[in-house]
Amino acid sequence: MLRRVAEVILEIDGVIKRFDDFTAVDGVSFQVCAGETVGLLGVNGAGKTTLMNMILGLTTPSGGAIRAFGMDLQKHRLEILQRSNFCTTYATLPGNLKVRANLEIFARLYSVPKPKEKVSELLELLEITKLADKSTGQLSAGESTRVNLAKALLNDPDLLLLDEPTASLDPDIADKVRKLVRHVQRTRHPAILYTSHNMRDIEEVCDRVLFLHAGKILAAGTPDEITKHFEEDDLEDVFIKIARSGELAK
Numbered sequence: 001m002l003r004r005v006a007e008v009i010l011e012i013d014g015v016i017k018r019f020d021d022f023t024a025v026d027g028v029s030f031q032v033c034a035g036e037t038v039g040l041l042g043v044n045g046a047g048k049t050t051l052m053n054m055i056l057g058l059t060t061p062s063g064g065a066i067r068a069f070g071m072d073l074q075k076h077r078l079e080i081l082q083r084s085n086f087c088t089t090y091a092t093l094p095g096n097l098k099v100r101a102n103l104e105i106f107a108r109l110y111s112v113p114k115p116k117e118k119v120s121e122l123l124e125l126l127e128i129t130k131l132a133d134k135s136t137g138q139l140s141a142g143e144s145t146r147v148n149l150a151k152a153l154l155n156d157p158d159l160l161l162l163d164e165p166t167a168s169l170d171p172d173i174a175d176k177v178r179k180l181v182r183h184v185q186r187t188r189h190p191a192i193l194y195t196s197h198n199m200r201d202i203e204e205v206c207d208r209v210l211f212l213h214a215g216k217i218l219a220a221g222t223p224d225e226i227t228k229h230f231e232e233d234d235l236e237d238v239f240i241k242i243a244r245s246g247e248l249a250k
């Protein structure tokens with residue numbers, strides 16, 4: 001019987017990032033397939049954002065290779081970015097523009113066929129239509145995150161990078177965001193790389209988890225496999241165990 005093999009969308013191959021003599025990412029390799037959500041976990045300073053920034057082409061790796069859709073990121077950055085998108089609290093949208101205007105500009109940058117309709121659809125999906133005529137710079141942190149998420153979905157990306165998408169959200173909105181991510185998974189099947197310090201997020205939305213520690217992958221597997229491997233009850237306990245055990249990182 002023929003087995004359907006999922007298409008590899010993102011390949012991280014021995015990636016290293018050094019800042020002077022400090023190594024923030026130290027030979028990391030993994031893949032993310034279409035329809036798969038991989039959670040990137042790690043304590044503050046583990047190297048998650050540095051890795052995300054390299055995948056976005058914002059920082060150049062000191063070694064190794066990043067490929068997306070079978071193309072080398074260094075050589076095909078624009079083609080890759082056209083099919084990708086991201087949500088991070090570090091990159092804010094221009095604050096002087098109204099939310100709708102901002103999203104419509106980004107929709108045009110991504111060559112979205114019907115930009116106005118797409119923006120209205122996403123505002124509705126994220127339940128932020130009431131924010132459409134507010135200045136982006138005046139939004140609360142949680143509102144701003146949801147606008148960033150709308151931006152991240154404008155081009156129906158095949159590769160979606162979500163860097164702590166629920167960080168500043170109240171529990172109700174965080175739950176809605178997780179449901180939205182699951183809706184996107186079901187309907188569009190993108191490859192998603194997801195960082196969060198919220199283990200509930202990870203357990204609810206991620207198929208696989210990578211534990212990054214001091215720039216290296218310390219453990220990889222499904223949330224279940226990882227909790228069993230570390231002989232803990234849940235991912236939160238595994239996280240605390242890893243964070244408090246310097247020996248594990250060596």
Ligand SMILES: Nc1ncnc2c1ncn2[C@@H]1O[C@H](COP(=O)(O)OP(=O)(O)OP(=O)(O)O)[C@@H](O)[C@H]1O
Nearest residue numbers: 019022023024042043044045046047048049050051
């Ligand atoms: N531009 C830079 N110059 C020097 N060191 C840097 C630079 N950017 C990041 N670092 C260092 O690299 C390490 C990894 O940082 P990074 O932001 O990737 O961690 P993180 O896992 O995303 O942490 P957090 O959970 O706090 O967001 C940290 O020790 C940080 O101080």
